[in-house]
Amino acid sequence: MSQLRREPVVLLVTFLTFGALLYFVAYPLYAVFRESVMDDAGKFVGAANYINFLNSEYFRQVFYNTLFTSGVATVGAVLIGLVFAYGMTRIDLPWKWLFMITSVLPMITPPFINAFSLILLLGRNGVVNIFLEKWLGFKFVIYGYHGIIFSEILTTFPLAYLVLSAALSGLDSTLEDSAQDLGARPLGVLFTVTLPLITPAILTATLMVFMNNLSAFGAPALLGGGISVLAVESVVQILGVLDWGMGTTLSVVLLIPSFLLFYFQNWYRSKRSYVTISGQPAHTEFRKTSWKIKGPIFAFCLLLSVIILITYVIIVVGGFSRVWGVDSSFTLIHYRLVFTNTLRSITNSLVLSSIGALLATLLGLLTAYLVVRRVFWGRRLMDFLGTLPYAVPGTMMGLGFVMAFNKAPLILTGTAFILVLDYCIRRMPFGLRSGVSTLKQIDVAMEEASADLGAPWLTTFRKIVLPLMKPAFIAGITFAFIRAITELTSTIFLVTPRWRVMAVDIYNMVESGALGGAAAMSTLLMAIVTLVLVIIYRATGATTSMFRM
């Protein structure tokens, strides 16, 4: 690694990036902390809010609910992801193309839309419930713990699936061949060789899914019924009860387990001891598996896929039904309203998400470059700050932005800028991580050659480094855009009547019972996301890699 500290441009860029990260990442978080230790009058009260939290039986219950629902959902998601991954990588299942689609669909659609569709199916006026009541005389209402858990499982198992299938595909297949050669039957191979070898991936998947579920807002908000979780409760406290002290306190409490998981994930990644000896993985043909094993796995994947497909189809159908659960005649009225009343939200979402995604990726890649290629005091800190937003629950980040930027020197609340900022900061960690891993694979000798031939740093960065990071750039910006436009947990704090976005509009419509409109808008949102993905896929050909962080 060359230290060309004599270049003032680099110094300036480093300084600016550092400053940006401190001001836009660290400061908002600090603002939330600070608010949680003050009372309504602005006086410092120490841990008073936290003590209230611990003393309150209600809040303690909320805390347990959070851990319970996300914990159970995580176990379920990882198990399902494992079955899917094993089926897709080791067994000659029929209809793999179907499972491939249904395992990726939940990743590109907002999780709260899944919750919404469960309401359409199993809510009080849900389609399934109408039939159940007619034929069997009872309803199976989805609100409550089971609803939250079911929805979270459906929306996060794809993450586990991607991580685990990558690990399984990357395993040197001769290890499993060798086990069979020594006499182990397929199930024995699975338990004595395959699973132990992908234990790191299982752990990573569990940590990632757990973090995801812990800070979930949409599903618990829509399906919780009487049950509340920390993310939802902090929103209620701020937007409903207007108790900022309690709201921020709950956010901070949620940060603790999330941060612990994040820390553990990093520590574990650096500790990993056994790496499978690489070399070309031998060509493993799928040996025909007996239907004794193949059958149940196929049935399971098929059942899950059908459920997932139904949840999406029902939303499309809902957008065309007059009044859900009551009058199912075909109508275009909802779409008409969407394109007249909420047209602003649509354009806002498109424009702001695009800008935010672009900034997020640029900032992420720039930071990645500085962290990998430069040596300077605070490099580790910069890396940490750049990745930190990933560990912070969305609600806390949103709150932080509101509190940090509603006063001097920079007032952004109520503007579009704060939305762009939110998208940028929350999506930057992905750009940073993918930039880091891409850069580590690019030989620094190329930059040295460029400098040797006379190019100043900025030229080298523009002409050599950026073009070589194109794959990371494209993956980063696509992923950032999709996550930004489907974002709810932090955006819910940042919208104003002038600056609304699609995700929040959908949520509000569901909450107020305008199910038809919500369905129409959801369908539109999914269509936009699918279109973006298709365009990118056509242009580059690489898609799945962008979902791994």
Place this chain on the structure above:
Amino acid sequence: MQEKGISVSLQHLTKSFGKGTGRVTAVNDFSFDFPAGKLTTLLGPSGCGKTTVLRCTAGFYEPEQGDIFIGGQKINHLPPYERPTGTVFQHYALFPHMTVYENVAYGLKIKKRSEKEIREKVSQGLSLLQLSGMEGRNPNQLSGGQQQRVAIARVLVTEPKVLLFDEPLSNLDAKLRVYMRGEIRALQERLGITTIYVTHDQEEAMSISHSIVIMNSGKIEQTGTPWETYRQPQTPFVAEFIGTTNFLKGEVTQVDKHSIKIRLAGTEVSAFPKVPFTVGDKVLVVLRPEMIRFSGKGGPGTLPGRVQEVSFLGSLARYGIQMDNGDRVQVDEPNPKEFRNKGSSVSLTLDEEAMHLQKIS
């Protein structure tokens, strides 16, 4: 102790990969009876199908056509864990999450042997491969050669009837390779297990095999002992693949009872072919570099030429000679007493009894 080895026979084995226009036939109608209790090598360049044949025998691939017999029994339908074969993989495939002991004990554990028996067999196996004391180590703490030996021990303790080696030495450095192949050969001779060995290194094949099967593009080019394949290559491919070869084109001018005369490179030489020739036949003379000698004087039966390049390889001097008629030959002179410089004129004599002739149709 010598066990009588078991026979392995492959009949009309055919295996393809891929679909549509990308379909590749890796092995095409391969039939061979592997001599019982001996080490047979499948030798050939990358892509010739030798590894595919091995993996079909082990049970990792299902052939489209053909039958596999072990000990006279057809085993096509058996999965790998039911076949009496043991495979040593190219990259060893040691389980990284187990110690050396656990790796070697793996196959025995599956057979549900008693703890005592397992411990005995594992320590026997380890000492056979000079690995005693390594039981507690992890594979990544071992050198390449040690990993290789653990892989072999792991297979041997399960007492397979057929041993399969998939290019086991290609990851080791040169000196270690030579040492290990000697060890493998000694082991095989001592245990007498029917062994099929795959490699692309012809020197390795020659040094350890009882018989060699040379493969090219999915088919067998020639089978025979190392001696036969070296000295009597039946096709240009075999001649070139094993060792270095010179090819000289000639024409038969005279046929006698036990010898013939051939005109080549501007002179006439005698030859002692194993098959009959007639006058006028075009022949390809296959000559190894060590079968050509420098003659002090010229004269009938010697080939005149000029030294184009010379390199000293320690035990021999290697010359590239341009013949007067345009042919180029490589001449290896062992224990060279003097150097012949570039450009100097030389006369070559051929070892007529060692010459191998192929008819050119």
